[in-house]
Amino acid sequence: MKDTASWRAIQKVLENGESIDLKHFRPVRPLGSGDTGSVHLVELLGTGEYFAMKAMDKSVMLNRNKVHRATAERQILDMLDHPFLPTLYASFQTKTHICLIVDYCAGGELFMLLDRQPMKVLKEDAVRFYAAEVVTALEYLHCQGIIYRDLKPENILLHRDGHISLTDFDLSCLTSCRPQVFLPHDIDKKKKRRKSRSNPIFFAEPMRASNSFVGTEEYIAPEIITGAGHTSAVDWWALGILLYEMLYGYTPFRGKTRQRTFANILHKDIRFPASIQVSLAARQLIYRLLHRDPANRLGSYEGAMEIKQHPFFRGINWALVRAATPPELEAPLQDTLEATLPPPAADGAHTDMF
CATH class of the missing domain: 1.10.510.10 (Transferase(Phosphotransferase) domain 1)
Incomplete structure (x- = not known):
């Protein structure tokens, strides 16, 4: 949804005249990988706001003829504004990857x-x-x-x-x-x-x-x-x-x-x-x-x-x-964020994710 603390944090960066790119994020840990790339938990530096970053390898997508799927996914994500669907906060490219910044769902x-x-x-x-x-x-x-x-x-x-x-x-x-x-x-x-x-x-x-x-x-x-x-x-x-x-x-x-x-x-x-x-x-x-x-x-x-x-x-x-109130479960929901956060890095510190 486009009226949250995460959305406002991203907008603040944009209001300062900057374009969102990889340098604005601190990598926390990998969340998973697929046939064209990987997903990482990242923090917007200096904000305490966490996101999921989907990074798609350009060379892999070209070799597998899947560039059109990445383009379609970005277009679709940009259309969405609904509580049960992801928000696309930013998208950018590096030399090797196309990156999409979306909600991190701590419940897994x-x-x-x-x-x-x-x-x-x-x-x-x-x-x-x-x-x-x-x-x-x-x-x-x-x-x-x-x-x-x-x-x-x-x-x-x-x-x-x-x-x-x-x-x-x-x-x-x-x-x-x-x-x-x-x-x-x-x-x-x-x-x-x-x-x-x-x-x-x-x-x-x-x-x-x-x-x-x-x-x-x-x-x-x-x-x-x-x-x-x-x-x-x-x-x-x-x-x-x-x-x-x-x-x-x-x-x-x-x-x-x-x-x-x-x-x-x-x-x-x-x-x-x-x-x-x-x-x-x-x-x-x-x-x-x-x-x-x-x-x-x-x-x-x-x-x-x-x-x-x-x-x-x-x-x-x-x-x-x-x-609605979520149901009580015999094995309850686990918050995967708090238990796995490493100590924060200094502002500007960046570790390569790719």
Whole structure:
């Protein structure tokens, strides 16, 4: 969000007539690495404000033909202003790297939080909390014409206050979007049945289809595998997989090999083990999100609104989701910042990160 202490600290540097670059940051520790670069925890010198710096190696991106993805990710990040999505505070280049400065989420990955829980599952109230925030974030992205395409626990980060932030937009697709408002009688005419809902429905989903084969294999929607062309409905499929994993501890279509996983996604019936107690509403929501035909998948017709109105989310105050109290967890959230900070360096001191 662009009204925080971190944002103001960056703006103060800019107001002094300086351009943000590598010399303004003190490296603290590496946070991770990927196929085109690495992520570091950094401090804006002299401020006590911490950020994550994603550094992408130019030569690697050129060799792997991924420059367009870095460009798209920066463009997408620059569009975002939402509590459950990252803020792009600055971007710059060195001779060897393209650097993006975004929020540091001290709670770590949802993946690691799940891994610390008994049986690697969450109670249903916790699943509902995290899923509601994911739905809200995806709704905002879709309104901007962005198909996320990489929803998974590793890409859901947690702030120290327990709320989420989606990360990694290098696989995302920016398309066009035409927001619409449907009146209840419009919906009735199309579906040929009466509806008790009386409020207008806001609908905004990306319009153009993509044929790119992208995503994490256990979360990939069937239409991506078949190459039939895909829309934002792939994000709602991934939400169904995420819900299943949070409730059961594993994904529903995982196979011993990549090809077996894809075959399962295309042909295997979804099963809900009786060994773990999950409500009927949760199972029904997952079932409707994991419909292989994207045209009949929940969310493909009325977007996020369709999902928000499902009985699983009954009791959620969508207007105040960002103010909701995070759930109590059997293995609580860990603050990864305080325990790992080294002694501060003198102003102007800089250690190479690359």
